[in-house]
Amino acid sequence: MAIWDVIVIGAGGVGSAAAMHLAKSGARVLGIDQYQPAHDRGSSHGQTRIIRQAYFEHPSYVPLLRRAYDLWDELEQNSNRKLFHRTGLVELGPIDGVVIPGVLRSAKTYSLPIEPLLPAEVTERWPGIRGNHDWQAVIEKNAGFLKVEECVQTHLDLARQFGCKLMHNCKVHQWEAGPRGVTVVTDQGSEQAAHLLVAGGPWSQTLVPALSGKLRVLRKHLYWFDPERSGFEETDGFPCFFHETSNGFFYGFPSLNGSGVKVARHSGGQPIEQPDNDAAADDFDDTDMQDQQLVSDYVREYLPGVGDRVISRAKCYYTSTPDEHFVIDHLPDQSNVTIVAGLSGHGFKFTSVLGEIASQLAQGTKSTLDIGPFGIARF
Ligand SMILES: Cc1cc2nc3c(=O)[nH]c(=O)nc-3n(C[C@H](O)[C@H](O)[C@H](O)COP(=O)(O)OP(=O)(O)OC[C@H]3O[C@@H](n4cnc5c(N)ncnc54)[C@H](O)[C@@H]3O)c2cc1C
Incomplete structure (x- = not known):
């Protein structure tokens, strides 16, 4: 028994x-x-995870996300803790790319409220975010981050x-x-x-x-940048963001009480066997240096005012199916x-x-x- x-x-x-x-x-x-x-x-x-419903990966995730939202709300009520911060999410990328068409498809299929904008209009609202002039932007207000x-x-x-x-x-x-x-x-x-x-x-x-x-297990890194000027705090109304660029997908979060703006690359990553054998993770090898360089280049181009001072970083693992x-x-x-x-x-x-x-x-x-x-x- x-x-x-x-x-x-x-x-x-x-x-x-x-x-x-x-x-x-x-x-x-x-x-x-x-x-x-x-x-x-x-x-x-690593402090935070993005949560969103207009899922560019596939509309079939949306019913799961609706239930996930209900359950996060329920968890907050039952524990009396704030876990889900609805900062909104700004997604930017080419109109014929992966992210923007995917977001529009899920939003249309499930009548999700999103706001399409031009990249210049995004920069008007948040001077710390910009996109290429020929891109499209979408704001999902009911998105944000979870305190992981x-x-x-x-x-x-x-x-x-x-x-x-x-x-x-x-x-x-x-x-x-x-x-x-x-x-x-x-x-x-x-x-x-x-x-x-x-x-x-x-x-x-x-x-x-x-x-x-x-x-496939991939070693990934998160970086916290000390911004050069104000306006990047959650309390300033700075949102989460996700960019599709010619160098891959990048994303980030507002600074939380001076923690710094967290930015990372969703693409790439260093394949490893499993975390216990990942000796190089503490050494931050050449591939990791390249990752940090790509993130810094992205920040310089698309996040004006965030600067290049990395004050903290963390490693974490993706476990990906084919x-x-x-x-x-x-x-x-x-x-x-x-x-x-x-x-x-x-x-x-x-x-x-x-x-x-x-x-x-x-x-x-x-x-x-x-x-x-x-x-x-x-x-
Ligand atoms: C850098 C990074 C950024 C991410 N950003 C996002 C994001 O913005 N939004 C989002 O939705 N997702 C994001 N993800 C993905 C998300 O965080 C993961 O998919 C999720 O946390 C995985 O949870 P898990 O329970 O599968 O793994 P884990 O949380 O790692 O749990 C596995 C557990 O199993 C235990 N375990 C393993 N083997 C044994 C054993 N032999 N005996 C006992 N215990 C064992 C481990 O100790 C561990 O606690 C991100 C992931 C990373 C790494």
């Missing part, structure tokens, strides 16, 4: 949310993480309040699933459950052999093992709803949202 209904491996972005939803629904749930969340060794750290570490911590705090047991600084070495349940072996002993949920972020391929060779869409599924030959992985550098905003979906799958219920496109068999 299993002790736990569900064991969740990983208490990062997805695992923390899943643990909360499982515990809230009355399941006996154990959440395990190799570190003390919210930590800075995986993919869910606070979101993870809040999900875990509520999970605990709903009765979830959390084991931190506890590494899972192996697991085995059979028709009678699942056994998970950790460095603090073995645990048994009816169902296993693996939410291992950049460690997913190590944890789930079926994903081996299907995910098509850059998520994996949300049971393992094909082990229906009592659910996987959420491969969030491909755009998954944090979804973690509230992914936690709910994972909780449903782990309890044998189907999600009412369409997760068909995220099946593991497509690779």
Whole structure:
């Protein structure tokens, strides 16, 4: 007889949310993480994450985002913490590029409120942002950023309040699933459950052999710039921004209480095997220097007044599938093992709803949202 209904491996972005939803629904749930969340060794750290609904990647994400928004609101109410800052988001790029047509398509399909503008009109409103004259801009007012570490911590705090047991600084070495349940072996002993949920972020391929060779882990960097003049604070009304340029995709956030303007490159990244073996990450090698140079060039060209003084930086990992869409599924030959992985550098905003979906799958219920496109068999 299993002790736990569900064991969740990983208490990062997805695992923390899943643990909360499982515990809230009355399941006996154990959440395990190799570190003390919210930590800075995986993919869910670095102060902020952009959240938006007019999704340029594909309109099929919009129903998931609507539910994600409801769940972030609910989490804020239940915890009495401010997690979602609706600063608005300015997206800029070529009219025949990827971002602007994608945003317009999702907004049209789901009647989402957006405001199309010319780049010059953007600069009139925010002198710290500019685009090429032949580009288009779109403002999504109902977008903004999530405080990433606070979101993870809040999900875990509520999970605990709903009765979830959390084991931190506890590494899972192996697991085995059979028709009678699942056994998970950790460095603090073995645990048994009816169902296993693996939410291992950049460690997913190590944890789930079926994903081996299907995910690419990329080392990415975030940079905080000390602006040369005022106007870049959240309290000044400075928004989040996302640019599609000939050098790739770049994005950023307003400065929060003097933290500096955070800017990063969504494109590129240094492929690595998995974070534990990423020795170069602390050295900041040539590829990282090139990344910082590209970000500085972008800042000089498109963010007038941000300047070139980097006061802080952080590394983080994308875990990307070949098509850059998520994996949300049971393992094909082990229906009592659910996987959420491969969030491909755009998954944090979804973690509230992914936690709910994972909780449903782990309890044998189907999600009412369409997760068909995220099946593991497509690779
Ligand atoms: C630089 C950067 C910028 C990003 N920007 C955005 C953005 O603006 N908007 C957005 O929506 N998304 C963004 N993302 C993507 C988003 O942050 C990730 O998709 C999301 O945080 C991934 O969450 P996760 O739960 O899959 O992984 P993680 O949060 O890393 O969680 C995995 C957990 O599993 C644990 N674990 C792994 N192996 C074991 C083991 N053997 N035993 C025990 N525990 C284990 C780890 O310790 C970790 O805590 C960004 C990502 C990065 C890196």
